[in-house]
Amino acid sequence: MPEPSAESRADARRAISVTELFTIGIGPSSSHTVGPMRAAHAFAEAALDAIQPVRVRCELFGSLSLTGRGHATDTAVILGLAGHLPDAVDPDAIPAILASVRDEGRLPLGGRVPIDFAAEDIVFSHEFLPGHPNAVRFTAADAQGEEVSRTYFSIGGGVVVEAGAALHIANAAVTHPFDSGAELLEIGEATGLSIGAIVRRNEGAWRSEGETDAFLDAVRDAMLASIERGCAAEGILPGGLNVRRRAKALHATLLARKDRAGPASVMEWISLWALAVNEENAAGGRVVTAPTNGAAGVIPAVLKYYESFVEGASPEGSRMLLATAAAIGFLYKKRASISAAEMGCQGEVGVACSMAAAGLAAVLGGTNQQIENAAEIGMEHNLGLTCDPIGGLVQVPCIERNTMGAVKAVNAAHLALHGDGSHVVPLDAVIETMRQTGDHMRSEYKETSLGGLAVNVVAC
Ligand code: SF4
Known part of the structure; x- marks a missing residue:
């Protein structure tokens, strides 16, 4: 397994807020459910901005793959792609949302653009990507075959980092900064x-x-x-x-x-x-x-x-x-x-x-x-x-x-x-x-x- 990269751990000098540490979400896992749902939601928006997707494929790597089924990572990905976020989705409505995607073979990407979607569009790969043991890659394609792809790391506590990008949380000048x-x-x-x-x-x-x-x-x-x-x-x-x-x-x-x-x-x-x-x-x-x-x-x-x-x-x-x-x-x-x-x-x-x-x-x-x-x-x-x-x-x-x-x-x-x-x-x-x-x-x-x-x- 690769060593986690610097980008996957919190910047030691960055001030962290209580709102980052305590978040209201759904079970069963922050890194395997909350994080992937947020990543899928972010990817759906990015893909819809870039192309007119007709298909989305999701590859789960490392720990997200090995314990992904038990930690409901696959269902979290479907919910995120369908435009839901962990703090807003009604836990009681989740079974009906998933049943509708499964029965119709269609998913409302970003909650608004229906695309074909089947269980095989989520792939469990036991490979570990460099960067972090919890990795997920999404690829969307339009009718002409043009593709958009993004990889995200779920680094713990539901926080998600896009591969190659710095942690997208603005720093703040706090009154009493402390790192130890x-x-x-x-x-x-x-x-x-x-x-x-x-x-x-x-x-x-x-x-x-x-x-x-x-x-x-x-x-x-x-x-x-x-x-x-x-x-x-x-x-x-x-x-x-x-x-x-x-x-x-x-x-x-x-x-x-x-x-x-x-x-x-x-x-x-x-x-x-x-x-x-x-x-x-x-x-x-x-x-x-x-x-x-x-x-x-x-x-x-x-x-x-x-x-x-x-x-x-x-x-x-x-x-x-x-x-x-x-x-x-x-x-x-x-x-x-x-x-x-x-x-x-x-x-x-x-x-x-x-x-x-x-x-x-x-x-x-x-x-x-x-x-x-x-x-x-x-x-x-x-x-x-x-x-x-x-x-x-x-x-x-x-x-x-x-x-x-x-x-x-x-x-x-x-x-x-x-x-x-x-x-x-x-x-x-x-x-x-x-x-x-x-x-x-x-x-x-x-x-x-x-x-x-x-x-x-x-x-x-
Ligand atoms: S760290 Fe592992 S053993 Fe501990 S509560 Fe989470 S899933 Fe269970």
Whole structure:
């Protein structure tokens, strides 16, 4: 597998906004569903601008091909070509859209120009393209045979980069730029601001304070809504692995329990909330990419823990939790990657755990040093975590793994608060260790389903 190119990783000097890290989309995968849908949507528009297409062909490469069927990459491509975007498409309308394309053999390119389209127009190639393990190439042709072709990389968290182009996100002159945990602590020291406050000041480069608050509130609402929907749904998850949804029954059990303060009670509630979100994700429902879809349950479960169990919890506290978590997510994006195809699951559930631990430590009253310590603990004990989903589906081990990530994040935050913030391993060192571990990890363990549980458990 080729090494990721510089263009496929976030520009270490570019300021990142919370709106890039938390996006409202659909399951089951940010890199394999959300990213390819955005790429297909962008290509449809580019092709319609250049020629009058009568046919479109899509080639999925590397990890997008190897786990593409289980991660619904093929259906995401059809939806994107048909003019749909992950944050706007109605998850309940997707089966009908796909059935219409399949039954009629026609697809409304860009939502407006009907073209012939068959399942064979999506090709799964096991080849890895130079640049990034998640690559997709689209080629459109008109009636005279003139062609337009574009290649895109899905680099994690739903972000898409066109091959040969720089990341198409404008930089912004933020008030307090930071590229490392050490710089973040220095800014806090110099200004007296908390990590969450630094992030919210910086967001002023993109929008007003009120608009940032409204965005964070919308993220919070979407996270809690995914918990609610997950706790109400039952049945078997799609994909053929026959995984039964557990959240609804567990929710009923916890509600019926007389002893609400039993020895494992808090942990069981946290696990329930993470299960609920990731079952929604696996079912293709609406979730918040935080920072990826596979890890979408960790931060909502910790947020819900804060709102349910912490005395004095407030809407402002929830905003601070999310803003602080985002600061940590920025560091992983800048200094490593949040793509499982590059880092394994340490880059998904590990990063979400680190972010959630920091966010919780902040709203529990932690100093910046304690918050940085919580983030470091959250990752240190996820180092080396592989990505080996059975059948290429974001179900096993993914759904339960989010419960582990959430519980670990709560533990990390509380552990950090028992100290004074001083600790042996700086956050920057653990991020660098994650990056090196990811680079050294064999591709069998990086979202290819060619190793680990994926080959030792028979998917039926
Ligand atoms: S194992 Fe982890 S990284 Fe891989 S698909 Fe599942 S949640 Fe995502």
